[in-house]
Amino acid sequence: MDDLPESSSKGTKRRRIDDSAADAATSSSLQDDLTFSDTLVALQIMRAQFPHIDKVSIQPFILKSQLYSSVKDRTQVDRELESLRRDKVLRLFKLNTGQDDHAIMFLDDYVKQIDQVFKRMEGKKEVEFEVFGWFKNYVLDSKLETGIEHEELCSLLSLGGKVKDSHISILINAGVIIRQLIDPNMYWFAIPNIGTILKGLAQGRNELISLLSRRRYKEMMLATLEKKRLRMSPLDMRFHLRDLIGSGHLRTDHTPSGLIIRVSKD
Amino acid sequence: MHTWKQIRDREFGNLRPHRFSNRIKSRRLSDLQLSNHKDFLSPHKGALNSLQVDLTEGRYLLSAAADASVAVFDVQRPTEYEAGGLISKHRCLFLVDKQHQLAHKYAVSSAVWYPVDTGLFITGSFDHHINVWDTNTTQVVVNFKMPGKVYRTAMSPLATSHMLVAAATEDVQVRLCDVASGAFAHTLSGHRDGVMSVEWSTSNQSRTQLGRRPSVLKRSTMNKESTFKSSSAGQTTSAKLRVAQKKLPNGNGSRQVVVGRVPAKGPIKQRLHPGMLSTQDRATAHYGAVTGLKVTDDGMYLLSSGSDSRLRLWDIESGCDTLVNFETVRLQTNKPIQLATSQDSTRVFVPCMRTVKAFDMWSGSTSATFRGHYECVNSCWFNEQDQELYTGGSDRQILVWSPPRLISDEMEEGIAEDQDSWSN
Numbered sequence: 001m002d003d004l005p006e007s008s009s010k011g012t013k014r015r016r017i018d019d020s021a022a023d024a025a026t027s028s029s030l031q032d033d034l035t036f037s038d039t040l041v042a043l044q045i046m047r048a049q050f051p052h053i054d055k056v057s058i059q060p061f062i063l064k065s066q067l068y069s070s071v072k073d074r075t076q077v078d079r080e081l082e083s084l085r086r087d088k089v090l091r092l093f094k095l096n097t098g099q100d101d102h103a104i105m106f107l108d109d110y111v112k113q114i115d116q117v118f119k120r121m122e123g124k125k126e127v128e129f130e131v132f133g134w135f136k137n138y139v140l141d142s143k144l145e146t147g148i149e150h151e152e153l154c155s156l157l158s159l160g161g162k163v164k165d166s167h168i169s170i171l172i173n174a175g176v177i178i179r180q181l182i183d184p185n186m187y188w189f190a191i192p193n194i195g196t197i198l199k200g201l202a203q204g205r206n207e208l209i210s211l212l213s214r215r216r217y218k219e220m221m222l223a224t225l226e227k228k229r230l231r232m233s234p235l236d237m238r239f240h241l242r243d244l245i246g247s248g249h250l251r252t253d254h255t256p257s258g259l260i261i262r263v264s265k266d
Numbered sequence: 267m268h269t270w271k272q273i274r275d276r277e278f279g280n281l282r283p284h285r286f287s288n289r290i291k292s293r294r295l296s297d298l299q300l301s302n303h304k305d306f307l308s309p310h311k312g313a314l315n316s317l318q319v320d321l322t323e324g325r326y327l328l329s330a331a332a333d334a335s336v337a338v339f340d341v342q343r344p345t346e347y348e349a350g351g352l353i354s355k356h357r358c359l360f361l362v363d364k365q366h367q368l369a370h371k372y373a374v375s376s377a378v379w380y381p382v383d384t385g386l387f388i389t390g391s392f393d394h395h396i397n398v399w400d401t402n403t404t405q406v407v408v409n410f411k412m413p414g415k416v417y418r419t420a421m422s423p424l425a426t427s428h429m430l431v432a433a434a435t436e437d438v439q440v441r442l443c444d445v446a447s448g449a450f451a452h453t454l455s456g457h458r459d460g461v462m463s464v465e466w467s468t469s470n471q472s473r474t475q476l477g478r479r480p481s482v483l484k485r486s487t488m489n490k491e492s493t494f495k496s497s498s499a500g501q502t503t504s505a506k507l508r509v510a511q512k513k514l515p516n517g518n519g520s521r522q523v524v525v526g527r528v529p530a531k532g533p534i535k536q537r538l539h540p541g542m543l544s545t546q547d548r549a550t551a552h553y554g555a556v557t558g559l560k561v562t563d564d565g566m567y568l569l570s571s572g573s574d575s576r577l578r579l580w581d582i583e584s585g586c587d588t589l590v591n592f593e594t595v596r597l598q599t600n601k602p603i604q605l606a607t608s609q610d611s612t613r614v615f616v617p618c619m620r621t622v623k624a625f626d627m628w629s630g631s632t633s634a635t636f637r638g639h640y641e642c643v644n645s646c647w648f649n650e651q652d653q654e655l656y657t658g659g660s661d662r663q664i665l666v667w668s669p670p671r672l673i674s675d676e677m678e679e680g681i682a683e684d685q686d687s688w689s690n
Binding site for chain 2: 068094099
């Protein structure tokens with residue numbers, strides 16, 4: 001059901017695009033599918049439109065601000081996200097870029113991602129790797145929030161076997177758990193191998209905002225803007241546009257000749 | 267035309283008076299803009315920190331500023347008219363500033379009226395003092411010394427058996443000061459850092475004859491609610507107190523919400539929220555400080571604004587987050603802000619940097635944006651009687667936002683001063 005609108009738009013646009021180097025996913029115009037009706041539909045389509053990054057292998061994730069720009073009613077988005085999270089369809093992660101950034105990943109993608117990381121770590125040396133299995137089976141299943149306390153983590157892991165400090169440090173080295181700055185007893189759940197992408201995210205946001213701010217009237221038509229490529233970010237323009245529109249830094253307005261993107265003043 | 271028809275319906279009994287007044291009020295509420303007929307001449311030389319109109323008459327506006335000055339304005343009677351009687355200017359009735367004996371030495375962070383009458387007002391300041399002033403003589407009657415800077419003071423609007431001032435200070439404990447005796451009555455502890463805002467509940471719950479009501483207190487690092495007992499003459503009443511927490515100086519804090527459960531009596535009409543996030547999950551509510559709190563007038567919901575630029579609506583009875591998403595982009599992070607709600611709980615007025623945004627309470631959509639201040643807005647107060655919004659900002663101004671008054675009506679009727687109409 002959700003593949004249909006995407007493939008139809010891809011089909012009509014692809015015939016017009018000559019540039020073969022352009023990604024197949026970027027061939028559909030953002031203007032056509034900027035908004036969706038349902039949160040799950042929006043999540044699945046945005047997951048399919050996740051840009052392919054060469055050097056880093058990462059499963060698709062969606063930022064919460066992208067969802068806000070895609071579905072009209074934000075309260076509905078929050079409530080549906082909450083129920084999907086409780087049904088263990090997806091997981092939320094707090095990111096360290098900016099104030100209220102959250103990343104949403106489908107649970108299957110997340111499990112695939114951490115499996116990749118665990119496999120890579122296992123190849124290096126033979127040190128207590130059963131903690132990975134414990135983590136997947138016990139912790140991910142029962143703890144659905146973005147953060148976890150040290151005692152609770154140990155108690156959940158010990159359902160699999162005896163927990164030592166080296167187990168926790170393996171998890172931290174793998175990147176699935178990050179110590180919180182404010183409270184040494186609390187950890188955030190995190191997506192491993194996401195560091196370079198987050199850096200690219202922050203730089204791409206700055207680049208896009210400065211690109212628009214440098215213009216005389218601080219605005220640009222969406223059709224021209226989405227064809228530009230960002231130099232500092234491995235993520236594509238559409239990803240950044242959805243994110244910045246959802247977080248309120250950019251505004252869209254309807255004009256007779258299409259959508260226009262403006263930098264919003266406070 | 268529409269209004270005349272509604273008046274006639276009310277006369278004939280087709281429209282209930284209550285509904286008629288609600289319709290007029292909500293139409294006026296949606297027409298708010300920078301007032302074209304009212305102006306406050308602010309005598310303050312520092313940023314406005316707090317505004318409050320007295321709860322008994324709705325007539326006197328108390329404003330507190332960062333230059334240690336406190337002023338009172340008459341909202342209904344102007345001191346002079348300009349532009350041929352079209353614009354009413356309100357000067358302050360009196361100003362208490364640093365020259366005054368026993369006045370505050372540093373910024374006054376909050377000034378509230380005594381809820382029973384306008385004879386007293388209470389000010390809290392960064393000079394670690396809370397002063398209780400007599401309005402008529404502008405003298406300090408009672409003085410409390412706090413261990414740290416006072417961020418907010420609050421008195422319960424419903425209390426008949428106690429005269430307690432709740433003080434939120436830099437210190438981790440919230441102190442309840444008794445005006446009648448001049449001593450500290452209670453100390454509420456549980457926070458790990460300074461408390462930035464405090465609010466009393468607007469619905470006095472669980473009145474019991476004797477004994478204590480059990481309350482489950484969950485440990486939290488952000489938002490704490492505790493029940494305390496104040497026994498008086500054989501009857502035990504308990505009021506719920508909500509406090510919030512300031513963020514730690516380094517790093518960003520992740521805060522959790524605590525739920526104090528007090529079984530309530532009687533049927534309560536509740537809105538059902540699908541997918542309500544329960545704070546029992548110890549999920550973080552605000553990443554960072556809680557900068558402002560407001561309890562709705564029916565006492566059922568609590569609004570909290572945080573330095574993570576989110577505004578959240580909590581259901582007080584169940585302690586759950588209703589997950590209404592308010593489209594706030596940026597909120598002030600270093601100073602406490604004062605939120606305002608309309609009485610029928612449909613609109614929330616939030617100071618967002620230089621603008622004040624009005625949100626619909628239940629859907630979270632922005633209904634209006636009020637741009638007028640030159641610098642950050644710190645506090646706002648909604649006057650229910652006249653449907654006017656007063657906002658104070660760091661630009662030292664108090665702005666009035668009201669439904670527009672048609673100039674043509676005024677011109678025909680003449681000057682709105684107090685004149686005898688039978689002697690020309």
